Amino acid sequence: MKKVGIIMGSDSDLPIIQKATDTLKGLGIPYEVHIYSAHRTPEQARDFAVNARANGFGVLIAAAGMAAHLAGAIAANTTLPVIGIPCKSSVLDGMDALLSTVMMPTGIPVATVAINGGGNAALLAAQILAVEDAELADKLDQKRAADAAAVLAKDAALDI
Ligand code: RP5
Numbered sequence: 586m587k588k589v590g591i592i593m594g595s596d597s598d599l600p601i602i603q604k605a606t607d608t609l610k611g612l613g614i615p616y617e618v619h620i621y622s623a624h625r626t627p628e629q630a631r632d633f634a635v636n637a638r639a640n641g642f643g644v645l646i647a648a649a650g651m652a653a654h655l656a657g658a659i660a661a662n663t664t665l666p667v668i669g670i671p672c673k674s675s676v677l678d679g680m681d682a683l684l685s686t687v688m689m690p691t692g693i694p695v696a697t698v699a700i701n702g703g704g705n706a707a708l709l710a711a712q713i714l715a716v717e718d719a720e721l722a723d724k725l726d727q728k729r730a731a732d733a734a735a736v737l738a739k740d741a742a743l744d745i
Contacts, residue, residue, distance in 0.1 A: 586718060587643025589616040589710045592633060592659060594649035596620055598672050601648055604703030605670075605710075612711050612724050617642075623649070623658040630655065634662035644710040647695075648703070650674040653682035656695045666713050668706045669695040 589609055593602050602618060609616045621630035637645055645663065648670035649655035656669030669686035673679030679700035687697035698705040708725075715722040 586615060586721070587714055588641050589614055589707070589714070590633065590637055590642040590645040591616055591618045592621050592630065592645065592647045592655065593618070594620070594622045594625075594653070594655045594672075598648045598650065601670060601672055601701050601703040604701075605646060605648075605707040608704050608707035609711070612707075612721065612728070614707075614711055614714065614721070621655075623655040627658070630658055631662050634659045637663050637665055644668065644713050646670060646706045646710055648672055648706075649686070650679070650682045651676075651685075653685040656686050656697070657689050657693060660689070660693045660695050667695050668709050669697040670702055670706045671697065671700050673700050 591602055591605060593599065606616060606618065619633060621633055623630050634645070642665060644666050645659055646668045647656035647659045650672035651674050653671055656667055660667040671679055671682035671686045674681065683697070683700050686695060689695045696709060698709065711721060711725060715725055
């Protein structure tokens with residue numbers, strides 16, 4: 586199976602990345618995590634993206650906060666699908682990162698999930714890989730069914 590590459594702009598983004606890695610682990614999807622910043626370590630971020638396909642990655646996830654250009658910078662250097670996670674910072678509550686990540690000009694797409702949406706970023710990455718992987722698609726179906734059952738169990742237990 587192709588790997589998921591996860592890049593975060595700073596170790597302060599780690600709690601959000603943890604949600605993604607937990608989800609990938611649960612689905613048995615191999616991944617690799619790096620701290621590469623679009624502005625602090627631009628060469629390393631670029632090199633990772635340029636070589637990602639040859640290095641066995643199928644999807645990339647890029648998480649950053651504030652003026653969050655990391656996902657766009659990664660996407661500029663690969664035609665692998667790139668999923669952006671806007672991370673919430675203390676000043677503008679993540680709206681800065683959301684707009685910086687989602688508003689990509691035509692030609693370089695970034696599939697942007699919710700602010701701090703590490704779990705959905707991993708699920709979207711899994712769904713992309715599952716297009717060509719029936720076993721993974723089956724695991725995703727099972728997860729959906731288990732999640733639905735958990736909601737219905739809460740519904741049945743309601744006593745208010
Ligand atoms: C971005 O700036 C990072 O992705 C992080 O979300 C934000 C703040 O970084 P630190 O100052 O915490 O390293 O580059």
